[in-house]
Amino acid sequence: NTSEITGDGDFRLKNVEIDNDTNVDIDITFTNKTDKVLYSTDMALQDRLSTIQRSDPEKYKYVVANILLAKQVLKKAEAYKPNRGDIPQGGLGGVGIENWILQNGGSFIDAAKNFITAAEGKSFAEFKSNYEIWDFGDNHLAERKGHYSHDNFVVNNMSETGYRKMIHALKDYLKKVEYNQVQTSGVKR
Numbered sequence: 001n002t003s004e005i006t007g008d009g010d011f012r013l014k015n016v017e018i019d020n021d022t023n024v025d026i027d028i029t030f031t032n033k034t035d036k037v038l039y040s041t042d043m044a045l046q047d048r049l050s051t052i053q054r055s056d057p058e059k060y061k062y063v064v065a066n067i068l069l070a071k072q073v074l075k076k077a078e079a080y081k082p083n084r085g086d087i088p089q090g091g092l093g094g095v096g097i098e099n100w101i102l103q104n105g106g107s108f109i110d111a112a113k114n115f116i117t118a119a120e121g122k123s124f125a126e127f128k129s130n131y132e133i134w135d136f137g138d139n140h141l142a143e144r145k146g147h148y149s150h151d152n153f154v155v156n157n158m159s160e161t162g163y164r165k166m167i168h169a170l171k172d173y174l175k176k177v178e179y180n181q182v183q184t185s186g187v188k189r
Contacts, residue, residue, distance in 0.1 A: 012086060041095055041151075044136040048102055063106030070097050070108045077169030082157035090162020092133065096153030100133045109177060112170040119167050124160040 013026040053060035074080040074091055082093040092100055104111035118131040135151040151157075158166075 041135050045098055066106055066108040067098050067101045070101055073173050077165050079162050079165035079169055083159040090159025092153045093157045096157050112174055116170055124163040128154045
């Protein structure tokens with residue numbers, strides 16, 4: 001279906017039936033292989049996670065669980081997908097969230113607190129000029145688009161709407177965490 005092919009010839013297929021019980025979205029980007037990208041986004045993430053796994057297997061499980069939880073919370077809040085594509089949400093995107101969690105020691109709670117503190121009383125313009133989530137790897141599409149090869153996921157992916165939704169979702173999440181901690185400690189407020 002040509003409506004599922006972008007202007008660059010890339011594929012964006014939604015709800016593709018794999019079997020009777022499984023449907024998936026497929027996103028394939030074609031680009032010329034180049035020797036200019038020495039250390040890609042996925043290589044950087046894999047190295048960081050592999051290092052954690054080698055040094056502390058339990059911490060690795062904790063970090064992966066926190067990444068998955070952050071993605072789940074932000075997907076539910078519709079503050080996950082970047083501000084482009086068929087369904088722009090103005091969020092950090094998948095690898096943006098992975099880098100964000102890793103930037104905050106592997107903890108979704110710490111990442112959420114850090115984000116909320118940085119956002120306190122700030123417009124989106126003020127926030128994005130002061131809060132950075134960098135990609136340690138090279139974006140393989142940067143040269144094609146004429147961009148700097150290391151993404152700043154806040155500047156490149158987020159929007160005002162996504163920023164507001166993310167603040168709301170993170171505050172709600174932190175309230176639930178605090179409530180659960182109070183309930184499990186037996187302390188009543």
